[in-house]
Amino acid sequence: MPSEGFVTSITRQSEDFPGWYNDVVRKAELADYSPVRGCMVIRPYGFAIWESMQGELDRHIKRTGHSNVYFPLFVPKSLLEKEAEHVEGFNPQVAWVTHAGGKKLEEWLAIRPTSEAIIAETVKDWIQSYRDLPLLMNSWNNVVRWELRTRLFLRTTEFLWQEAHTFHATREEAEEEVATGLDCYDRVARDWLAIPVIKGRKTDSEKFAGAEYTWCIEAMMRDGKALQAGTSHMLGQNFARAAGIEFLDRDNVRKPPYGTSWGFSTRMVGAVIMTHGDDSGLVLPPNLAPVQVVIVPIFRKDEERAAVAEAIDRFTAALASTPEGSAVRIKVDWTEESPGFKYNHWELRGVPFRLEIGPRDVAAGQGMLVRRVDRSKEAVPLEKLAAELPARLTAYQAELLKRAQDFRDSNTYQVDAYQQLKDGLDEKAGFYMAHWCGSEKCEKQASDEISATIRCIPFDSPKEKGKCVVCGAESGQRVVFARAY
Amino acid sequence: MPSEGFVTSITRQSEDFPGWYNDVVRKAELADYSPVRGCMVIRPYGFAIWESMQGELDRHIKRTGHSNVYFPLFVPKSLLEKEAEHVEGFNPQVAWVTHAGGKKLEEWLAIRPTSEAIIAETVKDWIQSYRDLPLLMNSWNNVVRWELRTRLFLRTTEFLWQEAHTFHATREEAEEEVATGLDCYDRVARDWLAIPVIKGRKTDSEKFAGAEYTWCIEAMMRDGKALQAGTSHMLGQNFARAAGIEFLDRDNVRKPPYGTSWGFSTRMVGAVIMTHGDDSGLVLPPNLAPVQVVIVPIFRKDEERAAVAEAIDRFTAALASTPEGSAVRIKVDWTEESPGFKYNHWELRGVPFRLEIGPRDVAAGQGMLVRRVDRSKEAVPLEKLAAELPARLTAYQAELLKRAQDFRDSNTYQVDAYQQLKDGLDEKAGFYMAHWCGSEKCEKQASDEISATIRCIPFDSPKEKGKCVVCGAESGQRVVFARAY
Numbered sequence: 001m002p003s004e005g006f007v008t009s010i011t012r013q014s015e016d017f018p019g020w021y022n023d024v025v026r027k028a029e030l031a032d033y034s035p036v037r038g039c040m041v042i043r044p045y046g047f048a049i050w051e052s053m054q055g056e057l058d059r060h061i062k063r064t065g066h067s068n069v070y071f072p073l074f075v076p077k078s079l080l081e082k083e084a085e086h087v088e089g090f091n092p093q094v095a096w097v098t099h100a101g102g103k104k105l106e107e108w109l110a111i112r113p114t115s116e117a118i119i120a121e122t123v124k125d126w127i128q129s130y131r132d133l134p135l136l137m138n139s140w141n142n143v144v145r146w147e148l149r150t151r152l153f154l155r156t157t158e159f160l161w162q163e164a165h166t167f168h169a170t171r172e173e174a175e176e177e178v179a180t181g182l183d184c185y186d187r188v189a190r191d192w193l194a195i196p197v198i199k200g201r202k203t204d205s206e207k208f209a210g211a212e213y214t215w216c217i218e219a220m221m222r223d224g225k226a227l228q229a230g231t232s233h234m235l236g237q238n239f240a241r242a243a244g245i246e247f248l249d250r251d252n253v254r255k256p257p258y259g260t261s262w263g264f265s266t267r268m269v270g271a272v273i274m275t276h277g278d279d280s281g282l283v284l285p286p287n288l289a290p291v292q293v294v295i296v297p298i299f300r301k302d303e304e305r306a307a308v309a310e311a312i313d314r315f316t317a318a319l320a321s322t323p324e325g326s327a328v329r330i331k332v333d334w335t336e337e338s339p340g341f342k343y344n345h346w347e348l349r350g351v352p353f354r355l356e357i358g359p360r361d362v363a364a365g366q367g368m369l370v371r372r373v374d375r376s377k378e379a380v381p382l383e384k385l386a387a388e389l390p391a392r393l394t395a396y397q398a399e400l401l402k403r404a405q406d407f408r409d410s411n412t413y414q415v416d417a418y419q420q421l422k423d424g425l426d427e428k429a430g431f432y433m434a435h436w437c438g439s440e441k442c443e444k445q446a447s448d449e450i451s452a453t454i455r456c457i458p459f460d461s462p463k464e465k466g467k468c469v470v471c472g473a474e475s476g477q478r479v480v481f482a483r484a485y
Numbered sequence: 486m487p488s489e490g491f492v493t494s495i496t497r498q499s500e501d502f503p504g505w506y507n508d509v510v511r512k513a514e515l516a517d518y519s520p521v522r523g524c525m526v527i528r529p530y531g532f533a534i535w536e537s538m539q540g541e542l543d544r545h546i547k548r549t550g551h552s553n554v555y556f557p558l559f560v561p562k563s564l565l566e567k568e569a570e571h572v573e574g575f576n577p578q579v580a581w582v583t584h585a586g587g588k589k590l591e592e593w594l595a596i597r598p599t600s601e602a603i604i605a606e607t608v609k610d611w612i613q614s615y616r617d618l619p620l621l622m623n624s625w626n627n628v629v630r631w632e633l634r635t636r637l638f639l640r641t642t643e644f645l646w647q648e649a650h651t652f653h654a655t656r657e658e659a660e661e662e663v664a665t666g667l668d669c670y671d672r673v674a675r676d677w678l679a680i681p682v683i684k685g686r687k688t689d690s691e692k693f694a695g696a697e698y699t700w701c702i703e704a705m706m707r708d709g710k711a712l713q714a715g716t717s718h719m720l721g722q723n724f725a726r727a728a729g730i731e732f733l734d735r736d737n738v739r740k741p742p743y744g745t746s747w748g749f750s751t752r753m754v755g756a757v758i759m760t761h762g763d764d765s766g767l768v769l770p771p772n773l774a775p776v777q778v779v780i781v782p783i784f785r786k787d788e789e790r791a792a793v794a795e796a797i798d799r800f801t802a803a804l805a806s807t808p809e810g811s812a813v814r815i816k817v818d819w820t821e822e823s824p825g826f827k828y829n830h831w832e833l834r835g836v837p838f839r840l841e842i843g844p845r846d847v848a849a850g851q852g853m854l855v856r857r858v859d860r861s862k863e864a865v866p867l868e869k870l871a872a873e874l875p876a877r878l879t880a881y882q883a884e885l886l887k888r889a890q891d892f893r894d895s896n897t898y899q900v901d902a903y904q905q906l907k908d909g910l911d912e913k914a915g916f917y918m919a920h921w922c923g924s925e926k927c928e929k930q931a932s933d934e935i936s937a938t939i940r941c942i943p944f945d946s947p948k949e950k951g952k953c954v955v956c957g958a959e960s961g962q963r964v965v966f967a968r969a970y
Contacts, residue, residue: 146586
């Protein structure tokens, strides 16, 4: 076991945000570097968090009519090259298998950086008629993109994700599907991860390689930087044409179907850390938390221990007597460490509530409830707490979302001049809502000169006349400029 | 939609078992070949079956104290080579990444054929003291083993599996863990897949490359051949020593921990098909079945349709009124195909019960219940059926297990002479219980000459004196000889 000193030695957020992030990931034992360059090991606590968001997203994916499937890890070189923009976008990041089974391969195999190419080629045989459409599939898998600079969860050479792939008879239907995918992400982010996001459209230069357009959700981290938190792509007929997929439509004409794809990855574990965490470590929303309540027994003598244990048993039994209560994920920490060590240990891991129960509490029939997010302490009668705990967790979940929303609002600025945008970003990271004429040239200039990227063109920003913050040309809407992960 | 003729054109089991298998897998849309040699695509229905067994095994894995984790897909060549037997066993089947990110790699990376090597190297830093043990981990992932001859689900170049990896302070504890792993497999096979298995120990020549010994469960397919259905390995200190893992024990001495690993893969979908299937296709145990009951409405006129629909609604509402009933997975097939087409369609897919409801049934307040396994038909009052359905599914599950057990028993023979073993196997595949002296020479002779491999040395076979069926030397126990997948 690491010593108490080790556990508490986290870099402060205000001093060095990336250092803080790395400390939290490693000291809360979420993930670690591996012997393979750029690849991470996801440890039990980190994986439990991923499994929770995975489970929730999987429910939304199935609720909206998609079936899970599995496609090969390998994409033959000739298939990856069929869609021109796609190969241009992904080729530089591909890892290639060239030898296998003791022989040199005749054709190199890419480790999938994403599966559009292999899927289009495969479903060619499945899609014959309009009655075979829509084809709504999803796959949970691993992909590899050779990255120069990696950061645990945020950008790793191999990562885990879900990629949905769908085919439709009409453009309209495919466009609705792009929205369905984004809506699944929006709900998981908001309701499960307590992360408020902005839904919008990526600029053309930021869209997926091979897509007609890309929609996204963008979140703000506690250092004011933006994180792309899920993308949904309208592929049009691009991949279908490249693979030669055609179906016989109701009008007896053979047509290529319209495709979409959308993905959400382990990077979202990083998003949770950076949206809610503080100088003591993780702060987890209850829906996501592997442990929602940790009970720390406090005692010195054996008879105290027995009395405390009895009180804890009574409490957990009372909790388990209702359906909502029995669903609460409780951990009683009976390890031999000191109470102080345990407080740090579970604070670092972001457990929403800590319940301290000592001999005096037992006598009073109460426990000391400490909330992770604000460290507020409250002596609560245990019987009352057993009844109220599910509702308190629900309220805490809502509070975290509200807190993140308030943080984002207070770090969102409207700017109308280029210098103002530059000075703003230099002084304080955040979302800078500014007008943009729509040209790639202005976008590139802002990116090159002041590292301000256009995160998205938000769906809900009001139509408003203005002038491009870079060139001064006409603009009808503000977009989100920010520095980003 | 395929025509009715297409659906029913399955090769007969008795004529060509492998042809039958392939037809079932492809026509029930479980899996398909892919554009990548030896790799398969798992389609929605096949993946739903995999997800069900995966979910059940995951519950057992967690129940026994293991946490899910993720380790990298890549194993650097130097790490794979650290354990001598391991590399010798796996090297010929490895796929190698040699180029990535536009450059030639300095060190080749193996796509994991299994993860012992990368895990041992990683956990070196995590295991410092006896207090860090046991370390009980599991990973659901994909592995690649370059196979010359592949068959959907049974042997594919890439496959999905779970690999558990554990580390322990003592040999005893590790040996108990090997049993825990095998017990999880035994329970899933028996209780979920309705597959009776023989638990036993692999001979040394069949053990995992790098293990001290391997335990396994072996199942009999309906063609009498054996299928290895899960293995659990005692790794001893082999991988720990190779990676240099040492922990400080209670006695203040630094020691390498003992390791185990155990795996269960998508090949088990193939095992289900070949354990229960018949000439009409799949036969699924209810616990595993994505659809447990398919309701086929029968009607000609619109007013008949309305009456049938109403009866179905009443039935499903009655079913949903109890907790057990609401858990039943029902599908009402309202597609425009003929009833005959639907019968074939769902029989091919192995749905346990079919409920036909037509106008005359509505008048009589009943439905026609058809059981997939024996096609028995019974007119049952719908109200009664709603109450009884959960119990009927439970009974059907037990029946399938019993049926498979009976089949295995009636295809298991005791033989005491080599010629008898050869003639037996040539005449009728099955499990041949015969004495074996324990020598690798005799094992190899039987394998080379008559394709009879020793599937395992069963744990529950009685101690009994006899003579080796190959060489005539003393033996204390019969082993399972069989031809195998």
